[in-house]
């Protein structure tokens with residue numbers, strides 16, 4: 001997968017896996033990675049799907065309606081890419097924290113929904129429930145921070161609440177930060193995520 005890897009200055013820190021929103025690319029979240037942890041290694045990935053020229057991490061049938069078969073395929077593809085990248089760049093495969101926005105948060109959520117050992121933690125900005133009606137792996141020891149907008153028309157408050165419940169029921173330590181905003185990613189929610197990350201990692 002097309003990506004950027006930047007080696008951090010502190011090898012005890014997790015590697016931050018940056019996953020952009022629809023229409024973004026691997027450059028987008030680099031400043032946010034720097035706000036979360038300027039000493040951590042960064043692996044920033046571009047989604048392999050193009051929707052009318054806009055990169056995404058998996059196909060959708062309509063807005064908010066995911067192509068589940070493609071979601072499962074692309075989740076495996078990203079999971080395998082993480083295995084390969086950790087060997088190539090020599091970072092700890094078992095110490096990755098995803099930072100995803102919107103479509104990127106949804107593929108990060110899908111990694112958690114499908115693999116027990118994909119991520120050590122995740123910061124999910126404006127996520128949805130990636131898939132319903134499946135049994136999640138055991139996620140004990142996984143830490144998740146969700147940020148959501150009370151007025152987000154795309155990733156509705158109920159989606160965030162349901163996602164928190166699913167992750168908690170699987171054993172993940174999960175919290176939510178609410179903003180009185182819509183779908184945009186705000187500085188304050190990134191700052192909240194950075195505070196949370198400092199406490200947990």
Ligand code: MLT
Nearest residue numbers: 022060063064102103106
């Ligand atoms: C998705 O398709 O992942 C969500 O609708 C968010 C987005 O628009 O990217």
